[in-house]
Amino acid sequence: MTNYNIGSLFKGMFRTFQHLVGKKATLEYPEEKYIPRKGYRGEHRLKKDEQGRMKCVACFMCATACPAECIRIVAGPSPWPDRDKIPVSFEIDLLKCIYCGMCEEACPCDAIELTPTFTQIATTREEKIYDLQKLMNR
Amino acid sequence: MVTKDVLYKLVVFLATVGIAVGLVPIMTIVERRVAAFIQNRWGPNRVGPWGLLQPVADGIKAFFKEEFVPARADRLLHFIAPMLVFVPPAIGFAVIPWGNQIGSVKLQAVNLNIGVLFMMSVLSIAVYGLAIGGWASNNKWSLLGGLRASAQLISYELTLGLAILVAIMMAESVDPQVIVAKQTRGILSWNVFGGGNLLALPCGLLGILLLYTAALAENNRLPFDLPECEQELVGGYHTEYSSMKFAMFFMGEYVAMVNMSAIVTMLYLGGWYFPGITNPADHSWLGGILSVGVFMAKTFAILFVYVWIRWTFPRFKYNQLMNLGWKGLLPLSLANVALLAVVGVFTGGKP
Ligand code: SF4
Ligand code: SF4
Numbered sequence: 001m002t003n004y005n006i007g008s009l010f011k012g013m014f015r016t017f018q019h020l021v022g023k024k025a026t027l028e029y030p031e032e033k034y035i036p037r038k039g040y041r042g043e044h045r046l047k048k049d050e051q052g053r054m055k056c057v058a059c060f061m062c063a064t065a066c067p068a069e070c071i072r073i074v075a076g077p078s079p080w081p082d083r084d085k086i087p088v089s090f091e092i093d094l095l096k097c098i099y100c101g102m103c104e105e106a107c108p109c110d111a112i113e114l115t116p117t118f119t120q121i122a123t124t125r126e127e128k129i130y131d132l133q134k135l136m137n138r
Numbered sequence: 139m140v141t142k143d144v145l146y147k148l149v150v151f152l153a154t155v156g157i158a159v160g161l162v163p164i165m166t167i168v169e170r171r172v173a174a175f176i177q178n179r180w181g182p183n184r185v186g187p188w189g190l191l192q193p194v195a196d197g198i199k200a201f202f203k204e205e206f207v208p209a210r211a212d213r214l215l216h217f218i219a220p221m222l223v224f225v226p227p228a229i230g231f232a233v234i235p236w237g238n239q240i241g242s243v244k245l246q247a248v249n250l251n252i253g254v255l256f257m258m259s260v261l262s263i264a265v266y267g268l269a270i271g272g273w274a275s276n277n278k279w280s281l282l283g284g285l286r287a288s289a290q291l292i293s294y295e296l297t298l299g300l301a302i303l304v305a306i307m308m309a310e311s312v313d314p315q316v317i318v319a320k321q322t323r324g325i326l327s328w329n330v331f332g333g334g335n336l337l338a339l340p341c342g343l344l345g346i347l348l349l350y351t352a353a354l355a356e357n358n359r360l361p362f363d364l365p366e367c368e369q370e371l372v373g374g375y376h377t378e379y380s381s382m383k384f385a386m387f388f389m390g391e392y393v394a395m396v397n398m399s400a401i402v403t404m405l406y407l408g409g410w411y412f413p414g415i416t417n418p419a420d421h422s423w424l425g426g427i428l429s430v431g432v433f434m435a436k437t438f439a440i441l442f443v444y445v446w447i448r449w450t451f452p453r454f455k456y457n458q459l460m461n462l463g464w465k466g467l468l469p470l471s472l473a474n475v476a477l478l479a480v481v482g483v484f485t486g487g488k489p
Contacts, residue, residue: 009451013447015450016446019175020172020176020446023178026178026179
């Protein structure tokens with residue numbers, strides 16, 4: 001004999017009604033942006049010191065630490081007396097990057113950092129390779 | 139004057155047809171939005187304000203799709219089937235009393251004194267559309283869908299008829315006007331509350347429950363939507379239909395739903411009567427429009443429950459469906475009729 005448990009039917013309907021009036025999980029993307037939590041590892045940036053100079057000394061620590069091997073640095077002589085080298089070119093391939101944050105950990109000068117920027121827009125592969133200019137201006 | 143009356147009747151008739159066809163797009167958007175809300179989504183909200191123009195976009199899309207008839211299908215039957223699904227429920231609207239009368243004009247397209255019987259017979263024609271559609275498609279799965287539809291509708295028609303019979307017994311008439319008029323003596327005179335006889339209250343409550351369950355099965359709605367399913371039947375009786383023909387099946391289903399809700403409202407929930415809002419003796423324009431509003435509000439409440447149920451319950455297996463129909467609902471509805479008859483005899487022959 002089938003168990004006709006009418007009460008549980010109403011219980012189920014009450015539950016779905018709660019969802020009907022409840023909070024919605026959908027994020028309406030173009031109007032609402034997703035704000036990641038603090039400490040989220042998104043796009044990179046290169047920091048500047050108090051005088052507005054880049055902090056990076058082209059020590060290659062980040063490129064060595066990077067498990068995805070997506071950082072390419074070309075070093076050149078420094079114009080300032082307090083350091084030997086600065087990067088002439090600094091490229092991060094964000095398509096290869098796994099956003100692990102190892103580069104940030106490895107940097108002795110606290111020069112590279114992952115920002116909490118979640119949304120990245122690019123129309124070609126080349127655009128996803130961030131160069132020195134782009135990383136500095138972020 | 140005769141011509142004036144004919145003119146009024148024509149207006150009511152056209153309005154009825156308008157309601158029948160116009161409610162369908164509204165229902166589709168309501169269905170999709172409620173479905174989304176229950177699943178914690180927003181649903182279609184991009185076309186027009188709050189997504190209200192989505193049905194228009196859907197309609198345009200359906201019109202521009204390719205019209206496809208499978209090879210070796212029966213072209214004539216394939217063509218007729220969607221109409222057979224859509225037209226009978228639309229005809230059923232003719233005998234629904236939408237409101238109180240305005241002046242001497244009754245807000246009912248056809249004033250038929252056997253209206254309820256007419257409606258039942260017309261509504262059951264729709265199953266031919268499904269069965270023919272399944273047959274004409276030259277596709278085994280479609281055929282199975284059509285067969286399931288016919289078996290299901292035949293099984294549940296009995297319960298539906300017996301549940302309607304309860305309301306007819308309470309009103310002692312099959313004329314929609316009389317049935318509604320008997321329910322305008324206060325909220326306790328609604329048939330769901332026993333039609334003015336408190337001893338018949340359980341009959342009324344059970345009656346509407348049975349009627350509603352049978353209505354769900356009649357309209358192939360979840361949890362009884364066995365004729366359509368992706369898992370076993372690749373879609374159902376409409377697998378081989380595309381474009382406007384498919385839309386016609388779809389619309390037919392919704393028209394039948396609206397029709398069934400109107401029947402439930404009329405038979406059990408007092409039609410256009412709501413205490414404090416509509417007055418049966420008030421034949422003015424305002425009163426008439428208010429009564430139509432009340433009828434619509436009740437109908438929409440029932441339609442909402444359709445959608446609500448659809449997104450709450452899992453569907454039945456086919457044997458469970460048949461078990462529930464024959465072993466559960468049918469004896470219950472027979473007992474309900476018998477109980478009401480006994481109550482009627484013991485309360486002076488007047489249930
Ligand atoms: S986040 Fe990880 S993968 Fe990306 S550049 Fe830094 S070390 Fe390499
Ligand atoms: S580890 Fe820091 S200082 Fe060294 S190259 Fe990378 S970013 Fe520059």
